[in-house]
Amino acid sequence: MTSVLAQGTGFVGRFTRDRVGVFAAFVLMGLYLIALTAQWIAPYDALTTSLREVFQPPSAQHLLGTDQFGRDVLSRVILATQVTAKISAAAILLALALGATSGMYVGYVGGRMESLVMRLTDIMLIFPTIMLSIVIVTIAGPSEGGVIVALALSQVPKFIRIARGVTLSVKEEPYVEASIAVGAGRWHILRRHIWPNISSPIIVQGTLTLPVLVLSASALSFLGLGVQPPTPEWGLMLNESKDFLRTSPYLLLGPGVALFLFVLASNLVGDALQEALNPRLKGRR
Amino acid sequence: MLRLVLGRLLFMVPAGLLVVTFLFGLFHFIPGDPALLLAGDNAPAEVVEGIREAYGFDRPLLVQYATYMAKVLRGDLGVSNYSREPVASLIFPRVLNTAQLAFWSTGLAMIVSLILGCTSAMFWGTKIDKVVTVVALLGICTPVFVSGLFAIFVFSVHFGLLPTGGLASWRGFILPVITLGAFEAAVLTRMVRSTMVDALGQGYIQTARAKGVAEIAVVFKHALPNALLPIITLFGLGFGATLGGSVVTETIFTWPGLGRMMVDSILTRDLPVTQGALLLFALMFIAVNLIVDVLYAYVDPRITYD
Numbered sequence: 156m157t158s159v160l161a162q163g164t165g166f167v168g169r170f171t172r173d174r175v176g177v178f179a180a181f182v183l184m185g186l187y188l189i190a191l192t193a194q195w196i197a198p199y200d201a202l203t204t205s206l207r208e209v210f211q212p213p214s215a216q217h218l219l220g221t222d223q224f225g226r227d228v229l230s231r232v233i234l235a236t237q238v239t240a241k242i243s244a245a246a247i248l249l250a251l252a253l254g255a256t257s258g259m260y261v262g263y264v265g266g267r268m269e270s271l272v273m274r275l276t277d278i279m280l281i282f283p284t285i286m287l288s289i290v291i292v293t294i295a296g297p298s299e300g301g302v303i304v305a306l307a308l309s310q311v312p313k314f315i316r317i318a319r320g321v322t323l324s325v326k327e328e329p330y331v332e333a334s335i336a337v338g339a340g341r342w343h344i345l346r347r348h349i350w351p352n353i354s355s356p357i358i359v360q361g362t363l364t365l366p367v368l369v370l371s372a373s374a375l376s377f378l379g380l381g382v383q384p385p386t387p388e389w390g391l392m393l394n395e396s397k398d399f400l401r402t403s404p405y406l407l408l409g410p411g412v413a414l415f416l417f418v419l420a421s422n423l424v425g426d427a428l429q430e431a432l433n434p435r436l437k438g439r440r
Numbered sequence: 441m442l443r444l445v446l447g448r449l450l451f452m453v454p455a456g457l458l459v460v461t462f463l464f465g466l467f468h469f470i471p472g473d474p475a476l477l478l479a480g481d482n483a484p485a486e487v488v489e490g491i492r493e494a495y496g497f498d499r500p501l502l503v504q505y506a507t508y509m510a511k512v513l514r515g516d517l518g519v520s521n522y523s524r525e526p527v528a529s530l531i532f533p534r535v536l537n538t539a540q541l542a543f544w545s546t547g548l549a550m551i552v553s554l555i556l557g558c559t560s561a562m563f564w565g566t567k568i569d570k571v572v573t574v575v576a577l578l579g580i581c582t583p584v585f586v587s588g589l590f591a592i593f594v595f596s597v598h599f600g601l602l603p604t605g606g607l608a609s610w611r612g613f614i615l616p617v618i619t620l621g622a623f624e625a626a627v628l629t630r631m632v633r634s635t636m637v638d639a640l641g642q643g644y645i646q647t648a649r650a651k652g653v654a655e656i657a658v659v660f661k662h663a664l665p666n667a668l669l670p671i672i673t674l675f676g677l678g679f680g681a682t683l684g685g686s687v688v689t690e691t692i693f694t695w696p697g698l699g700r701m702m703v704d705s706i707l708t709r710d711l712p713v714t715q716g717a718l719l720l721f722a723l724m725f726i727a728v729n730l731i732v733d734v735l736y737a738y739v740d741p742r743i744t745y746d
Binding site: 290379393397 | 455
């Protein structure tokens with residue numbers, strides 16, 4: 156077993172040697188930069204309708220054309236990047252916080268509480284992400300907040316599993332026993348001794364979850380269960396473009412490519428991080 | 441074998457009960473008065489009161505729960521708020537449509553992913569492997585509602601070759617099945633490939649190669665049977681994912697299935713239909729899970745569920 160520091164540099168070193176992964180990480184950072192600065196870089200206002208400019212095909216003025224209300228599609232795609240980035244980041248952080256804490260806790264405490272929680276997560280894992288999030292969004296209501304909660308809760312079981320698994324394997328370590336012996340409290344041990352072991356697999360799982368959540372968030376709004384109009388969102392824009400495929404197929408282009416790019420970049424970064432963390436997986440995926 | 445099936449069935453009973461309990465709770469989780477929800481927004485007060493009495497919302501929760509449970513067990517899922525038809529008879533034809541879509545898509549995904557995954561693993565590290573890996577990666581990054589709309593544009597609108605959906609003839613199946621199947625095929629190909637790469641790295645494979653077994657036989661007779669267990673789980677998960685994905689696919693291709701019905705009922709707040717559709721979906725997921733478990737034990741004699 157190498158020291159934590161050596162592992163850390165090895166991890167970063169392995170990641171930076173993965174050229175595809177580094178490139179994807181830059182693309183993803185670029186997308187987040189677009190998301191952060193959306194209001195300033197969008198050429199037009201994403202919500203302003205103009206009845207004299209409906210269904211204009213791509214041109215120098217409107218690079219991706221205009222939609223059925225005369226809104227500039229490029230500006231809407233850029234603003235939608237922000238919506239998606241916000242929803243996916245908030246959902247992951249929430250899922251991570253809930254899942255990691257409860258997974259560590261039940262793994263450490265054990266007993267009846269642990270078997271109850273694990274049985275519940277087993278049952279939840281029978282259902283695919285999109286189903287779970289549809290059910291939760293029904294309760295939470297179709298809105299940005301509702302989608303965040305729904306997506307987060309649908310991922311919590313996976314985080315619980317990982318956090319509990321690692322906790323079980325380290326809670327018998329001598330340093331934990333020593334800590335108990337000197338009278339450390341439960342939360343102190345979880346934070347100081349268990350969490351450092353869990354953080355990397357949990358963060359990798361978080362990155363691997365990103366594309367899943369981006370896809371589910373836009374699927375929800377495609378179904379009309381997610382973010383509501385007139386908020387620009389890729390899935391919503393694709394659903395609206397469905398009715399105009401015959402006359403204005405270019406409406407597909409912007410949101411379709413943006414969604415594809417975001418998911419591709421986050422998938423590549425997730426894969427690269429996982430390989431860097433676990434070099435034995437190299438070339439397996 | 442029988443004992444095993446029974447044991448697994450018994451494990452699924454709590455899952456089923458939990459689902460029914462949850463669906464009962466759906467009425468009470470949703471903020472607001474359930475009677476008002478059922479009656480609709482503009483219903484007069486006496487109608488709301490009538491519904492409250494008829495549905496027993498004024499009685500204790502435990503009594504309501506028992507009544508709901510008993511009704512579901514009898515196959516009585518209530519009536520739709522809008523059409524006033526029994527939910528059970530609304531749902532069943534749609535379950536068949538959804539099952540057909542999921543069945544053909546999963547079948548396609550299984551065949552494609554087995555062929556591509558095994559080929560890729562066989563030629564690990566070569567150009568063939570790289571092409572398959574990249575194609576599969578692009579596949580998992582293209583959601584069904586992007587590829588589906590694109591396919592409609594190309595094949596229905598531009599070339600006019602295929603209908604945009606619907607069940608009128610077998611030609612209406614082509615686009616939905618291929619779109620949904622292709623996405624799942626991409627997901628499964630990645631997993632089959634990594635499972636096969638694992639299996640091909642084992643010692644007995646080296647032995648087989650050393651004694652001169654042909655590479656085809658090494659892959660299909662030595663590696664594949666050993667990779668079969670994880671692959672069965674993957675395919676089970678794949679079937680579940682396809683069922684989930686059918687919700688989106690049905691919306692793209694206006695397919696009269698359970699998923700579209702569920703989404704519509706959520707949007708119109710037709711709670712009895714939502715409950716019924718969710719119950720049927722849950723039962724299908726639980727059934728798939730059960731079948732995978734049993735198949736698993738059937739393929740691997742070492743496994744017993746005690």
